[in-house]
Amino acid sequence: MVPTRSPSRVIVHVDLDCFYAQVEMISNPELKGKPLGVQQKYLVVTCNYEARKLGVKKLMNVRDAKEKCPQLVLVNGEDLTRYREMSYKVTELLEEFSPVVERLGFDENFVDLTETVGRRLQQLPNDELSAVTVCGHVYNNQCIGYKTAKRLEALGISSVRDLQAFSPKTLEKELGVAVAQRIQKLGFGEDNSPVTPSGPPQSFSEEDSFKKCSSEVEARKKIEELLASLLSRICQDGRKPHTVRLVIRRFSSEKYCSRESRQCPVPPHIIQKLGAGNYDVMTPMVDILMKLFRNMVNVKMPFHLTLLSVCFCNLRALTTAKKGPMDGYVTSSSSATSHSGKRSFKMKDTHVEDS
DNA sequence: TGGGGTTAT
DNA sequence: ATAACCC
Numbered sequence: 001m002v003p004t005r006s007p008s009r010v011i012v013h014v015d016l017d018c019f020y021a022q023v024e025m026i027s028n029p030e031l032k033g034k035p036l037g038v039q040q041k042y043l044v045v046t047c048n049y050e051a052r053k054l055g056v057k058k059l060m061n062v063r064d065a066k067e068k069c070p071q072l073v074l075v076n077g078e079d080l081t082r083y084r085e086m087s088y089k090v091t092e093l094l095e096e097f098s099p100v101v102e103r104l105g106f107d108e109n110f111v112d113l114t115e116t117v118g119r120r121l122q123q124l125p126n127d128e129l130s131a132v133t134v135c136g137h138v139y140n141n142q143c144i145g146y147k148t149a150k151r152l153e154a155l156g157i158s159s160v161r162d163l164q165a166f167s168p169k170t171l172e173k174e175l176g177v178a179v180a181q182r183i184q185k186l187g188f189g190e191d192n193s194p195v196t197p198s199g200p201p202q203s204f205s206e207e208d209s210f211k212k213c214s215s216e217v218e219a220r221k222k223i224e225e226l227l228a229s230l231l232s233r234i235c236q237d238g239r240k241p242h243t244v245r246l247v248i249r250r251f252s253s254e255k256y257c258s259r260e261s262r263q264c265p266v267p268p269h270i271i272q273k274l275g276a277g278n279y280d281v282m283t284p285m286v287d288i289l290m291k292l293f294r295n296m297v298n299v300k301m302p303f304h305l306t307l308l309s310v311c312f313c314n315l316r317a318l319t320t321a322k323k324g325p326m327d328g329y330v331t332s333s334s335s336a337t338s339h340s341g342k343r344s345f346k347m348k349d350t351h352v353e354d355s
Numbered sequence: 356t357g358g359g360g361t362t363a364t
Numbered sequence: 365a366t367a368a369c370c371c
Contacts, residue, residue, distance in 0.1 A: 019371095040357040059356060080358060105360065105371025145369055198361090207358055245365095261365065309358090 010113045011195060014094060019107035020077050021048040023086050028075075035069055038077035041209060045077060078208075080106075081229075091198070103198040112195035144183055151175065163187035200315075204233050207247070207309030216290075216299045219308060223289050224282070226310040231278045231285075234312060240271050241312035244285070246292040249307035259307070262292040266312075 016022070020038040025031045025048065035051035037044040044065045047056045055068040065072055077083070087106040094101045100112040121129065144152070155174060157163050164187045171180040185191065206226040213219055223246070234241060245263035267288075273281050289310065297303050 015371095038357095043356055045357055061356085078357075084359085103360085103371095106358095108371065147368065201360080203360075205359070209357070259366085263365080 008114075010117045012111045012113055014090070014109045014111065016090070016107040018046045018048050018052075019087070020046050020083050021051075023083050024075050024077070026086075027082065031073060031075070035072050037065055037072050037074050039074045040076075040078045044072075044074070047072075100195050100197050102195045110195045144186070148175065148179070148183070160187050200237070200239070202315065203311055203313035204230055204237070204241070204315075205245075205247075205309055205311035206230050207307060209249070209307040211306065212251070213305040213308065214303055216293070219293060219297075219305070220286065220290060222308045223293070223310060224286055226308065227282065227285055227289065230310055230312055231274075231281065234274060235276075235278055237315070238275075239315040239317055240266075240274050241315050242266055242271065243312070243314035244288060244292075245311040245313065246289050246296070247307070247309035247311065248293075248296055248305050251304035251306050259309075260296055262295050263311075264288065264292060 021036050024036060024038060033050065035048065035054050035056065037047040037051055037056055039045070039062060042062050044056060044058075044060045044062055046058050047065075051065075051069060051072055054072070056065045056072060060068075062074070083106055087103075091101050091103055091109050094109050094111050098111055098113055098116050102110040104110070121132065124132070151174070152158070152163070155166070155171075157166055163184060166184070168180065168184060171184060174180070175183070182193075206229050208222055208226060210222075213222065242265060243263055244266050245261050247259050247261040249259050267284075270281050270284055293299075297305070
């Protein structure tokens with residue numbers, strides 16, 4: 001069969017199922033064959049097929065899961081380190097086929113193989129080319145996002161069919177032209193958005209949720225833990241974060257997913273120390289984070305937090321050394337190459353202002 | 356209802 | 365700094 005036309009793009013979507021559970025079964029093969037759930041706090045965030053057969057669902061309460069399946073084996077999955085490492089192994093493997101790999105979460109990758117396939121087809125002799133069949137799937141992307149789902153429902157759109165039939169002009173007026181055109185095309189199974197190579201991560205964060213944190217010393221303890229893990233991650237990556245952020249969630253109205261944050265530049269003298277001696281940076285970084293904390297939380301008044309998170313972002317390869325009278329005129333820096341795992345990437349030689 | 360991530364505003 | 369989205 002000779003295809004009458006080539007598809008415009010060849011994109012492979014690699015979606016791993018119950019990824020955390022699979023990592024755990026590789027770590028400990030004795031878990032294979034048993035119903036296994038990965039637990040974070042009071043939730044079974046994912047589970048293997050054996051557990052699913054016995055009625056355990058993703059994001060199920062531990063209580064409910066145990067009730068459904070008393071033999072369920074639970075492992076704690078609050079530390080994402082091994083999952084993150086395995087996740088990047090998977091995307092690095094895929095990058096060997098084509099560097100155009102876009103990550104979505106820890107367990108999904110999109111690979112644009114258009115050029116790879118094109119090159120292969122050109123090399124093929126004609127008789128073999130005639131045997132090539134092109135096939136594929138059109139993904140009918142279900143769920144659009146909670147907020148816009150609500151807005152669409154207000155317009156009387158509750159199914160994909162409704163969305164397809166709805167007046168494009170009216171939808172553009174309601175949602176804005178960009179979103180309207182995007183989701184309506186998605187409604188027809190068309191997604192022309194490019195596969196954007198993710199490259200190395202743009203931020204590192206660690207968070208911890210809990211029932212109650214109501215004192216400054218308690219908060220400092222938690223922040224120190226989060227920070228220690230982050231510093232070792234930063235160290236491994238090799239790049240330097242130029243911005244720190246502290247995020248909190250208050251108990252108060254328990255308004256779903258309502259977080260507050262404060263951020264500030266990482267002082268240059270700390271950035272420089274970030275490579276080797278990470279104990280030197282611990283104390284000054286905690287001080288900075290506690291200032292951000294007190295900026296958000298009035299510690300003279302009672303408070304009740306249910307989450308703390310520390311995030312490093314604005315990552316750059318090198319801190320540019322500035323010294324002497326030429327300060328402000330000249331930036332002395334060599335073009336930097338940073339290595340993270342197997343990847344290496346050139347960084348732009350930029351001069352920056354932190355906001 | 357975890358512990359992450361990204362982009363847009 | 366927040367909001368919305370993804371897993």
